Amino acid sequence: MPHLLAADRCWPLHDLAATRRLEARALAQRPDLMQDAGLAVAKLALALWPGSGPVWVACGPGNNGGDGRVAARLLREHGVPVVLTPDEPVPAERPALVVDALLGIGLNRAPSTALAATMAAVQACGAPILAVDLPSGLRADTGQPAGAAAVRADHTLTLLTLKPGLFTGEGRAHAGQIWFDDLGVAADEPASADLLGPLELRERRATAHKGSHGQVLVVGGAPGMQGAARLAARAALACGAGRVYLDLLGAPASEPADPQRPELMRGRLGTLREAVGVVGCGAGEAIAAALPELLARLPRLVLDADALNAIAADPALQALLRARAAGTTLLTPHPLEAARLLGRDTAAVQADRLAAAAEMAARLACTVVLKGSGSVVATPGQRPAVNPSGGPALATAGSGDVLAGWLGGLWAQAATTGAHRVACAGVFAHGRAGKASGVLRAADLVERLATQA
Numbered sequence: 086m087p088h089l090l091a092a093d094r095c096w097p098l099h100d101l102a103a104t105r106r107l108e109a110r111a112l113a114q115r116p117d118l119m120q121d122a123g124l125a126v127a128k129l130a131l132a133l134w135p136g137s138g139p140v141w142v143a144c145g146p147g148n149n150g151g152d153g154r155v156a157a158r159l160l161r162e163h164g165v166p167v168v169l170t171p172d173e174p175v176p177a178e179r180p181a182l183v184v185d186a187l188l189g190i191g192l193n194r195a196p197s198t199a200l201a202a203t204m205a206a207v208q209a210c211g212a213p214i215l216a217v218d219l220p221s222g223l224r225a226d227t228g229q230p231a232g233a234a235a236v237r238a239d240h241t242l243t244l245l246t247l248k249p250g251l252f253t254g255e256g257r258a259h260a261g262q263i264w265f266d267d268l269g270v271a272a273d274e275p276a277s278a279d280l281l282g283p284l285e286l287r288e289r290r291a292t293a294h295k296g297s298h299g300q301v302l303v304v305g306g307a308p309g310m311q312g313a314a315r316l317a318a319r320a321a322l323a324c325g326a327g328r329v330y331l332d333l334l335g336a337p338a339s340e341p342a343d344p345q346r347p348e349l350m351r352g353r354l355g356t357l358r359e360a361v362g363v364v365g366c367g368a369g370e371a372i373a374a375a376l377p378e379l380l381a382r383l384p385r386l387v388l389d390a391d392a393l394n395a396i397a398a399d400p401a402l403q404a405l406l407r408a409r410a411a412g413t414t415l416l417t418p419h420p421l422e423a424a425r426l427l428g429r430d431t432a433a434v435q436a437d438r439l440a441a442a443a444e445m446a447a448r449l450a451c452t453v454v455l456k457g458s459g460s461v462v463a464t465p466g467q468r469p470a471v472n473p474s475g476g477p478a479l480a481t482a483g484s485g486d487v488l489a490g491w492l493g494g495l496w497a498q499a500a501t502t503g504a505h506r507v508a509c510a511g512v513f514a515h516g517r518a519g520k521a522s523g524v525l526r527a528a529d530l531v532e533r534l535a536t537q538a
């Protein structure tokens with residue numbers, strides 16, 4: 086039975102190769118699997134159908150189209166008027182619902198001219214779109230369109246497995262509401278990635294005091310960019326770190342850490358050898374000179390923004406990064422910073438976000454959070470994770486600084502936890518707090534994080 090994907094737990098994601106293996110094994114036992122797939126599609130279409138008007142079932146040449154054909158037959162048996170293309174002409178009037186069964190996981194090239202024209206007609210007809218398995222034209226592994234465009238659906242009913250491409254890159258913008266039906270087939274294939282759910286790392290014992298909750302040292306905030314470092318520090322504080330210090334680069338000692346947040350203190354590496362470093366927010370070029378010592382001395386590090394740019398530009402810093410102990414360093418690049426780290430352009434990073442994150446993690450021997458829609462967490466030797474929480478309200482100045490600070494705050498309270506797990510927990514919480522209509526200012530995001538925690 087199709088069900089809306091629940092956001093309160095983790096789910097396994099299976100890439101194309103794993104899905105194909107699963108499908109082949111399932112078909113050997115249940116050759117009529119397509120009947121069940123079509124039934125699942127028909128049930129959801131019936132639930133979405135407004136009660137009058139035709140359903141346009143747009144079928145393609147393969148088994149995705151086969152699912153559509155089964156669904157069309159079942160809907161007709163149920164008394165629902167159906168127009169099935171390409172057997173019948175495209176409806177002249179606006180249908181009540183479109184079922185996009187043109188292309189699923191068999192997509193292997195840019196859509197042909199004929200299919201692209203049908204996809205455009207599906208998109209232009211103005212009816213809600215239910216995509217079968219995947220929005221047509223979207224790549225299952227990367228969430229990128231194979232050609233100029235992929236269908237933008239209102240709902241996607243994905244079958245057998247959850248595909249990574251539904252959750253990262255352009256996938257989330259194309260899939261709409263995601264429904265899932267495993268068709269009763271056990272997923273006896275190792276997951277290719279994890280879809281993140283909530284994960285709590287902090288424990289506040291009755292006997293705890295501020296010394297139990299660790300220290301964070303935020304290094305950044307060069308003149309004119311102090312807000313970035315202050316946002317990171319506020320986030321670490323809101324997360325519950327015991328003591329949060331700010332090393333504002335180039336600021337006189339008389340400058341308060343944050344006039345609006347008296348809980349925050351000025352501090353420097355010299356005395357804070359056990360703190361979690363959150364380094365780079367608004368740091369400017371001055372951070373390059375500070376990085377060797379920070380990389381050498383701080384036991385756990387979150388590196389963001391200008392720290393990443395400095396590392397991208399300097400092979401010696403990259404070598405210092407690689408020399409750190411496993412599980413102690415976390416990088417949070419956005420796609421442009423990732424492109425600099427990898428020495429390629431942003432489009433190449435976005436073309437396969439999971440691969441780009443894995444490559445960065447392997448090259449630099451650390452955990453990488455590749456930010457953007459469907460943030461990817463990658464660590465050498467661990468299964469990658471994709472984050473489904475968050476939305477466009479987070480596309481605002483300072484939300485990345487808040488993430489870096491929140492990660493630092495979490496890590497301060499979970500000292501024995503590896504970078505990968507910290508990243509998974511923090512990225513999900515940050516996205517969940519950032520789910521809002523309109524735009525969210527970063528300082529308000531900190532408050533939302535504090536209250537959901």
Ligand SMILES: NC(=O)C1=CN([C@@H]2O[C@H](COP(=O)(O)OP(=O)(O)OC[C@H]3O[C@@H](n4cnc5c(N)ncnc54)[C@H](O)[C@@H]3O)[C@@H](O)[C@H]2O)[C@@H](O)CC1
Nearest residue numbers: 122146147148149188189190191192193194195196197218
């Ligand atoms: N095999 C089965 O019994 C089941 C299949 N399922 C469905 O079957 C789908 C996979 O079926 P297929 O492997 O047949 O793949 P698709 O139906 O996704 O597409 C394959 C067909 O499309 C053509 N094609 C691929 N890319 C094209 C392009 N860019 N332009 C034009 N034509 C293109 C191929 O030449 C082939 O004819 C799944 O997505 C799912 O919807 C599921 O229902 C589970 C059960």
